[in-house]
Amino acid sequence: MASKYDGLARIIVQNVGGKSNIVSLTHCMTRLRFKLQDESKANTDVLKETDGIVTVIQSGGQYMVVIGQQVADVYDAVCTVGHITPGGAVDDNGNAIGSADAPKEKQSLFNAFVSIITTVFAPCLGVLAATGIVKGFISLFVAIGVLSNTSGTYNILYSLGDSFFYFMPMLLAYTASKKFGLPELEGMTIGAALLYPYLSTTSGMDISNLFGIPVVMPASGNYTSSVLPIVCAIAFAAWFEKKYKKFIPDSCKLFFVPLITCGVTFILTLWIIGPITSLLGDGLGIALNAIANFNGILLGAVVGGLWQILVMFGLHWATVPLMLNDLATKGYSNALTGMFGCTFAQCGAVLAIYLKTKNSKTKSLCVPALISGIAGVTEPAIYGLTLPKKKPFIITCIVGAITGAALMAFNVTGYTSAGTGIFGYTAYINTVTNDISGMIASIVISLIAVVLAFVMVYVTYSDEPAKAKK
Known part of the structure; x- marks a missing residue:
């Protein structure tokens, strides 16, 4: 019986080097796990560009085509159109169910976390x-x-x-x-x-x-x-x-x-x-x-450098009471001032990826992530682009640390609990004296964050190199 995934299955079989190059095939929750005779015969770049395929991972002697939740249906279609003997489902460690000697996928802790x-x-x-x-x-x-x-x-x-x-x-x-x-x-x-x-x-x-x-x-x-x-x-x-x-x-x-x-x-x-x-x-x-009691500039660098990591874990919410307590007791706070440049660093990185990448899937994620980032919500940029690419994420953390230290060096202080992104500028206006110097400094430093991240990511970013097609 024909499947709607037959076309995708044919593309997969052809670009892993054909049936003759396939030693075995299993699947887990999201991936088709091939063991190939010669991985150099696979057209990885073609597979990554194919609709219906999230990405390709080569690890632990396995050639894994990431599909997502439809993996079981795609697996059945691949076995059918390729006349491949099914290897069955495997667990999350790559062990075939009922088989003790199936190869295991090896990942570093960082890669597993990502x-x-x-x-x-x-x-x-x-x-x-x-x-x-x-x-x-x-x-x-x-x-x-x-x-x-x-x-x-x-x-x-x-x-x-x-x-x-x-x-x-x-x-x-x-x-x-x-x-x-x-x-x-x-x-x-x-x-x-x-x-x-x-x-x-x-x-x-x-x-x-x-x-x-x-x-x-x-x-x-x-x-x-x-x-x-x-x-x-x-x-x-x-x-x-x-x-x-x-x-x-x-x-x-x-x-x-x-x-x-x-x-x-x-x-x-x-x-x-x-x-x-x-x-x-x-x-x-x-x-x-x-850290704040020891050195304010150091606090800005630490908060700016770690803020995005805290966002990933949801731990950034635990730091908000520090700011609210300062506002309630002192009328101002610079406890979290250092994080302000991170949003703009993400925006600069996303813009660089958009201009540099030739991958249509990656490019399609950039525009909404950039708009959201400008508005102060960086999760789409982090989870969809910079973190999976790793190097851009590290760069934005570095830029966040630099701009965080700069914000504290210029004594940028928050007087209200405002938004983030471009909507956070007004938080740095001294509402008692109507002094806008803090807001001006935050605008200048946020633009520096955009430029720094853009240049560093643009210079260092490249799509994964395409393998020669045979």
């Missing part, structure tokens, strides 16, 4: 950019006086713009479940439970303990907008379910498996996984205060 982060966030990039643009524009309309932040229009549009960020744990639970092999609805239920209104220190409900064991909530008081807790929780849930599921009678699996997985994971997240990530955030706050 793989998890980009795979979990890749399906979210379009919506993430869209909601970021909405938030950016309504912040602009408020800043220029077109819209009031107490009006019905503002409240309704803000609900759309902020929805992804507020419910991020539940949405990431869906993509993380696909990554780790957990039923999506189970993962989303765990994410939804973490967002339930009762589960907040501001709800007025008693959430201090569970079965008499203390529950430690994040510094923000809830798990909204968090990243690390839910990804770790889903990873545990997937591992845990695979371990015990085989012992549950088939007649009870329909309801017992989700009951056990969701219940145990949710409880352990509140007792262990959540508190551990909270401790990371609390330790971060203590460290930043210590």
Whole structure:
């Protein structure tokens, strides 16, 4: 029976060197895993440019074509059109199910981390950019006086713009479940439970303990907008379910498996996984205060250099109370001033990639990521472009450190809690003396961040070299 993936399957077989070059073929959750006679015969550049293929990875003696969630259907089509004997599914480590001697994929810890982060966030990039643009524009309309932040229009549009960020744990639970092999609805239920209104220190409900064991909530008081807790929780849930599921009678699996997985994971997240990530955030706050007391310029460099990494882990929210406390007690704050250049460094890097790349898929991600970045939302740029390419991400961290130190050297100080990106300039106006020198300095340094990142990425960036076609 013909499949809609037959055309893609023929392209794949042809460009891995043909059937005669294929030793074996298996698949995991997202990848077709080929073992080839001679990998030099494969046209990697052609495969990467093919619609329906995310990328190609060569590692551990395997030639892996990343497909995504349709991998099982594409695998069946490849086996059919290529007349290939099926090798079956494999687990996340590359071990064929039922085979002890299948080759394992070897990855460094950093590459494994990047793989998890980009795979979990890749399906979210379009919506993430869209909601970021909405938030950016309504912040602009408020800043220029077109819209009031107490009006019905503002409240309704803000609900759309902020929805992804507020419910991020539940949405990431869906993509993380696909990554780790957990039923999506189970993962989303765990994410939804973490967002339930009762589960907040501001709800007025008693959430201090569970079965008499203390529950430690994040510094923000809830798990909204968090990243690390839910990804770790889903990873545990997937591992845990695979371990015990085989012992549950088939007649009870329909309801017992989700009951056990969701219940145990949710409880352990509140007792262990959540508190551990909270401790990371609390330790971060203590460290930043210590650096601030030692040297302000050093604080700017550290915050600017590490800010994007904190965003990736969702730990940046733990630093916000430092700024809010300063604003409440002193009327000003420079605790987080150093992070302001990071957004613009991402914009410069994305612009350089857009002008330099010849990859149509990469280029198509650049425009929405750039618009979103200008509006102050850098996640699409980080997860979709700079982090997967690695070198541009490192460059933006370096530029962030340089501009962070410069901002503190010029004593740029925040007097209000404003937005980020171009909508954050007004935060540096001294509302008591009407001194705009801080805003002018922030504008100049942000432009320097764009130029530095653009030049460094443009000079160093190149698409992966195409192999000679045979």
